[in-house]
Amino acid sequence: xxxxxxxxxxxxxxxxxxxxxxxxxxxxxxxxxxxxxxxxxxxxxxxxxxxxxxxxxxxxxxxxxxxxxxxxxxxxxxxxxxxxxxxxxxxxxxxxxxxxxxxxxxxxxxxxxxxxxxxxxxxxxxxxxxxxxxxxxxxxxxxxxxxxxxxxxxxxxxxxxxxxxxxxxxxxxxxxxxxxxxxxxxxxxxxxxxxxxxxxxxxxxxxxxxxxxxxxx
Numbered sequence: 595x596x597x598x599x600x601x602x603x604x605x606x607x608x609x610x611x612x613x614x615x616x617x618x619x620x621x622x623x624x625x626x627x628x629x630x631x632x633x634x635x636x637x638x639x640x641x642x643x644x645x646x647x648x649x650x651x652x653x654x655x656x657x658x659x660x661x662x663x664x665x666x667x668x669x670x671x672x673x674x675x676x677x678x679x680x681x682x683x684x685x686x687x688x689x690x691x692x693x694x695x696x697x698x699x700x701x702x703x704x705x706x707x708x709x710x711x712x713x714x715x716x717x718x719x720x721x722x723x724x725x726x727x728x729x730x731x732x733x734x735x736x737x738x739x740x741x742x743x744x745x746x747x748x749x750x751x752x753x754x755x756x757x758x759x760x761x762x763x764x765x766x767x768x769x770x771x772x773x774x775x776x777x778x779x780x781x782x783x784x785x786x787x788x789x790x791x792x793x794x795x796x797x798x799x800x801x802x803x804x805x806x807x808x809x810x811x
Contacts, residue, residue: 595794597624597781598634598715603724603751604643610748612777613721616769620779620798621719623768627801634715636755637707646700647758652686653694659683676735678742705759712784717794722765722778724751752780762788766795767804774810 599621601614621631659670672680712718725748732745756763762785765778783791799805 595624595629595716595790596714597621597629597631598711598718599631600634600636600718600720600752602635603720604636604638604640604755605724605747605751606640607724607747607751609721609751610725612726612769612771613724616777616779617719617721620766620768623798623802624719627797631719632715634711634718637711638704638755642700643704643755643758646697646704647754649686649689649693649697650701652682653689653697655679655682656686656689677737678735678739681739701758704755708755708759708761709785716783716790718782720752720780720782722752722780724748726771726775726777756782759785761785762791764791764795766798767807768798768802770807770809776804776807776809 599617601609601617603609625631659675663670670683674680675683708718728745728749733742733749735742750757753763761782763780763782765780767776768779769777771777781791781794
């Protein structure tokens with residue numbers, strides 16, 4: 595396979611050394627299995643991408659809250675929602691149909707850009723997260739939005755792109771930290787090529803089995 599290695603997330607945020615090592619070691623493993631790996635840069639303007647996804651996510655929140663209000667027969671209050679969701683709901687209520695349409699076009703543009711990139715690569719390889727697994731409570735929606743987003747960026751720095759484009763992607767636990775925490779490596783295929791990812795996962799598990807590895811409690 596032709597594999598494109600992505601080391602810088604669309605967020606351009608820092609990547610923990612353990613996550614970078616996970617991707618680098620996975621690239622070496624793939625090369626040892628006969629695949630060709632080449633480092634690539636994402637051909638997407640992050641400002642345009644985030645402007646689009648912010649509007650789409652915010653609009654989706656508004657629609658879900660309004661639907662629930664109709665079911666309950668009353669308006670939602672701040673006590674009904676977690677602080678992060680309430681703030682998103684309040685800040686997103688003013689988006690227009692024109693803004694939403696432009697945001698959809700922005701995500702469609704990113705989808706085409708990734709599709710063009712994958713004319714040259716069968717699979718895109720990257721860390722799954724930008725940091726090792728977060729401690730319980732760090733991603734709670736019952737906190738200040740800024741505190742939540744600081745932690746959420748580590749979780750979504752690499753994954754958010756494929757959430758938006760709809761490409762199939764898988765996280766494979768090929769790396770473990772010195773403390774025994776699993777660190778995922780993500781492989782993303784072309785739209786509709788889930789079968790190729792399953793084949794690659796089987797090959798990787800045979801070469802580097804993880805079934806019996808259990809993190810310490």
